[in-house]
Amino acid sequence: MVPFGKHPDVPPEILALRAGLAAIDDAGLDQRSIQAIFVGTAFGGTAMGQKILRHAPWGQRPVINVENACASGSTALLEAATWVASGRCDVALAIGVDTPASQGGGLIPLPPDDPLAAVGIPLPALYALTADHYLHHSGASARELASLVVTSRRHAAANPYAFFRTPVTVEEVLQSRPVAEPLTLFQCCPNADGAAAAVVVSAARARQLGTKVRLRAGQLRSGRVQSRFGPQSVVALTAREVYEAAGIGPEAIAVAEVHDAYSSALPPALEKLGLAPPYEAAARLAWGDYDYQGAGPVVNPSGGLLSRGHPPGATGLAQVFEVVTQLRGQAGARQVAGARVGLIQNQGGTVLDLETNAVAILLLTDS
Amino acid sequence: MVPFGKHPDVPPEILALRAGLAAIDDAGLDQRSIQAIFVGTAFGGTAMGQKILRHAPWGQRPVINVENACASGSTALLEAATWVASGRCDVALAIGVDTPASQGGGLIPLPPDDPLAAVGIPLPALYALTADHYLHHSGASARELASLVVTSRRHAAANPYAFFRTPVTVEEVLQSRPVAEPLTLFQCCPNADGAAAAVVVSAARARQLGTKVRLRAGQLRSGRVQSRFGPQSVVALTAREVYEAAGIGPEAIAVAEVHDAYSSALPPALEKLGLAPPYEAAARLAWGDYDYQGAGPVVNPSGGLLSRGHPPGATGLAQVFEVVTQLRGQAGARQVAGARVGLIQNQGGTVLDLETNAVAILLLTDS
Structure with a gap:
């Protein structure tokens, strides 16, 4: 993850990319071994995952943006885990990102018709x-x-x-x-800009990589x-x-x-x-x-x-x-x-x- | 699905609900047999799936909103299919909805920083x-x-x-x-308001239901x-x-x-x-x-x-x-x-x- 706080000069997709790269590196993997990407954002707007792709060699892969309010990040993780469990892929990346501090802070916006x-x-x-x-x-x-x-x-x-x-x-x-x-x-809780990520691998890949958790x-x-x-x-x-x-x-x-x-x-x-x-x-x-x-x-x-x-x-x-x-x-x-x-x-x-x-x-x- | 066109007096979550109910009915299922719900919307804003729940007895289930621009609907279907394939559930519902005609028509909005x-x-x-x-x-x-x-x-x-x-x-x-x-x-292509849905079932449930496709x-x-x-x-x-x-x-x-x-x-x-x-x-x-x-x-x-x-x-x-x-x-x-x-x-x-x-x-x- 990236330190949470104020990142007014960093677009959310770049925060997300940094978190994603850190997770891939931590997992001991090469970027190209990522097979599917799930991006959770509540207020980052459309196409967050695709905007990340502009800056990383992760094109030609499935990218799915998910939104479940403040549970968007864990939703991305569960989707990555479900893809791996289904056999659709062995290595999936989940990223969560939002930048409420840079977007002005204040209350979490509710829909106009709430x-x-x-x-x-x-x-x-x-x-x-x-x-x-x-x-x-x-x-x-x-x-x-x-x-x-x-x-x-x-x-x-x-x-x-x-x-x-x-x-x-x-x-x-x-x-x-x-x-x-x-x-x-x-x-x-304070508004903070931030991104965090996790790599999910199959049991077989976990054994290869020595992943314990x-x-x-x-x-x-x-x-x-x-x-x-x-x-x-x-x-x-x-x-x-x-x-x-x-x-x-x-x-x-x-x-x-x-x-x-x-x-x-x-x-x-x-x-x-x-x-x-x-x-x-x-x-x-x-x-x-x-x-x-x-x-x-x-x-x-x-x-x-x-x-x-x-x-x-x-x-x-x-x-x-x-x-x-x-x-x-x-x-x-x-x-x-x-x-x-x-x-x-x-x-x-x-x-x-x-x-x-x-x-x-x-x-x-x-x- | 619901007929595509102009539905200025029907909120998107109600269009979505109608499409979902039609798909469940068509599948020969009871509403309560739906185990997970995936909702694709590109411009419907946040919490579309949860807004649908207000009007249907589908609470207490996993609901995941997905966004992949104009491929959001097929993404919802693939997510439903992946959950079923992973064994997380036997019966999943995918719904897609947007109401661009009622939102004013015109060009599909691109992000301000596009x-x-x-x-x-x-x-x-x-x-x-x-x-x-x-x-x-x-x-x-x-x-x-x-x-x-x-x-x-x-x-x-x-x-x-x-x-x-x-x-x-x-x-x-x-x-x-x-x-x-x-x-x-x-x-x-013309802007149209509309929703469509599909039920995805496991092979075992398909045999029970006589589902052929x-x-x-x-x-x-x-x-x-x-x-x-x-x-x-x-x-x-x-x-x-x-x-x-x-x-x-x-x-x-x-x-x-x-x-x-x-x-x-x-x-x-x-x-x-x-x-x-x-x-x-x-x-x-x-x-x-x-x-x-x-x-x-x-x-x-x-x-x-x-x-x-x-x-x-x-x-x-x-x-x-x-x-x-x-x-x-x-x-x-x-x-x-x-x-x-x-x-x-x-x-x-x-x-x-x-x-x-x-x-x-x-x-x-x-x-």
């Missing part, structure tokens, strides 16, 4: 309503919610790819500009609103399905990259992923259960969206990058000791009546 | 340059090129899904408004400019690969739906598909070789893009709809007698240095 936005509910308001519900039912405090940002910044300080790497205090988080009560500015199970679902919190949430259903397909339960997970677009997104996500009992995650997070010395898996050692920044199309693949780095034991100062099983949850988007446009949950292991 | 458009080469100009080259090298006449529209309208007259069904004469084509010399208005081979490629006309064209390379994978050569094809976005696109496409020798297709088309009484396959019995109209995301699936209808012997007055093998070529988009953003070629058989 019925939620039309009644005054853009994304931060939706997450604020979620926060209200969660705090009410869990008994957690706004201060505990704010403390999640403190942990996020501390983790990010050790991640050279993260955008916001300066530590903050709970007071600074609470005193930052109000965005949507109870969420303050620091509790909303394996996608054990992955699933993608769009969700009608059954429940935003309970076990009928589409995120919870998808997680259960992934655990079952992998034959690995949440108790085995050492590291998890979770979609914390807002501080209030993190506790319910951990609960839906089976990593905390209902309405207990916020308190446990605040106590440090999901930190390096805690009992649970280390959550968002990269700093997560809250500190790494959120180029929507790239985020899912940045999460993959972090988990792969951890499972290889190459995460340096932010290494989770002995991490052998990692989880990714990438989701996003809002369409009336839907819990999420898409959630992708991936379970990776170190062999 | 380098070709910046020097005055929007799509009609590119196809006009192609026409110049082709007429020069083939010795064909502008009148022969115009005559292809006459055939297209005659075919479309028998297709209730086509937008332009009124016959025209060569004089009317030549006298219609000049767009880009030598192309006149009638030689450019089979996707024997399909491939998608993006193309660097090696040659827009010769055997090194990415369209020619892709066609050869599809024939090899299918074990079926061009001589076996009874019906072909070819991407005639402009009259000048059709002759080179037939040559690249191996259906005519180099620079002979225009004359052969004008003589009627590819008409119902001709020696070659019947080309564009639907009327093609020139008469059916061109909602970019839907066109590839409309071509599939036509070929499937033909292979089933259900095409009524436009039936190609005894059609057992059909070909689809769907392509489009322009990015500097690329021959095409994507070309998809599919070979279907009746068993």
